[in-house]
Amino acid sequence: MARGLQFRTARDLFSACPAIARDMKAVPTDQPSIEFCRALLAGRVPEEAITFCAYLLPERAAIWWAHECLSNLAELLGDRDLELLALVGDWVGQPGNPDHREAVAQAVEVPPATPVSWIALAAGCRDGDSGIDQATAEFPTAHAVSAGILAGLARVSLADRFAVLSAFVEMGIEMAEMEAQQQPADAY
Numbered sequence: 001m002a003r004g005l006q007f008r009t010a011r012d013l014f015s016a017c018p019a020i021a022r023d024m025k026a027v028p029t030d031q032p033s034i035e036f037c038r039a040l041l042a043g044r045v046p047e048e049a050i051t052f053c054a055y056l057l058p059e060r061a062a063i064w065w066a067h068e069c070l071s072n073l074a075e076l077l078g079d080r081d082l083e084l085l086a087l088v089g090d091w092v093g094q095p096g097n098p099d100h101r102e103a104v105a106q107a108v109e110v111p112p113a114t115p116v117s118w119i120a121l122a123a124g125c126r127d128g129d130s131g132i133d134q135a136t137a138e139f140p141t142a143h144a145v146s147a148g149i150l151a152g153l154a155r156v157s158l159a160d161r162f163a164v165l166s167a168f169v170e171m172g173i174e175m176a177e178m179e180a181q182q183q184p185a186d187a188y
Contacts, residue, residue, distance in 0.1 A: 005056070005180045010036035013055055019140050020055045024048050034173055041169050046162065047150055053172030054146040058179055059122075064092045065175050066119045066145045069152065069168045073115075076155040081116035083107075088116065091123045115155070118148030 007013035014020055014028035026040055026048050033056055040049040054062050067088050074082060087107050091100040108117070108124040122144035149168060156164045 005033050005176060006058070007033050007056060009033060010052070013052070017055050017140065017142070019143065020051070023051045023055075023143055023146060026052075034176070037169065037173060041166060046165055046169075047153070049169040050149050050153070050165065050172070051142075051146040053169060053176065054142040054149070055140075056176050057142075057172065059141040060092065060095060061175055061179050062142055062145045063088065063119060063122050065172050066122065066148050067092060068171060069149045070115055070119065072164075072167075073152045073155065076152070077116065078114065081114050084114075084116040084120045088119050088123050095123075112144070112147070115148045115152035118144045118151060122148065 007016060009030050010026075010028040010033055011030055013033060025045065026043070029036060031039065033052075037049050037052050037056065040046065040052055053065070057065055067085065070077065070081075070085060071089075074085070077085070084107055087100070087103050090097075091104045094100055104120055104123045108120050112118040112121050122141045125141055125144065153161060153165055153168070
């Protein structure tokens with residue numbers, strides 16, 4: 001990693017994003033963020049590593065990560081979720097495109113009922129769409145990303161769940177490291 005993560009330690013992330021404390025029981029430490037995330041994965045509640053990654057990643061990257069995680073579970077998703085997944089993929093590829101923004105805004109289900117509808121909500125909230133209920137928008141994008149991935153993960157067989165969870169967390173860590181390399185040096 002050339003420059004470093006935006007949040008060098010878990011405590012930095014918790015300080016910058018107080019909402020994470022509503023979504024996690026883990027107590028932040030001064031461990032580097034990646035080490036803390038891996039410790040969560042190895043801990044008593046490994047699902048908290050998903051939540052930590054969702055907050056660690058920049059919003060658009062978090063939505064892309066969720067898209068990629070849920071794409072790996074396509075056989076466990078219904079037709080509506082697969083349609084939403086395609087819309088979210090288009091949005092991430094071109095977030096400024098008004099057609100993609102409008103499609104996501106129209107597709108958002110409030111409250112979300114499926115794994116991908118959480119991700120669509122995250123994309124819609126990220127765009128600040130006024131059509132999305134303000135009560136739902138009180139949660140950060142990371143909350144919706146985490147909820148979507150965890151809802152998808154709940155559909156995985158118990159025998160396979162930890163392996164899939166681990167793969168998703170490693171993908172999130174890899175994305176965080178790639179994002180860190182793309183940040184300008186003066187951002188730190």
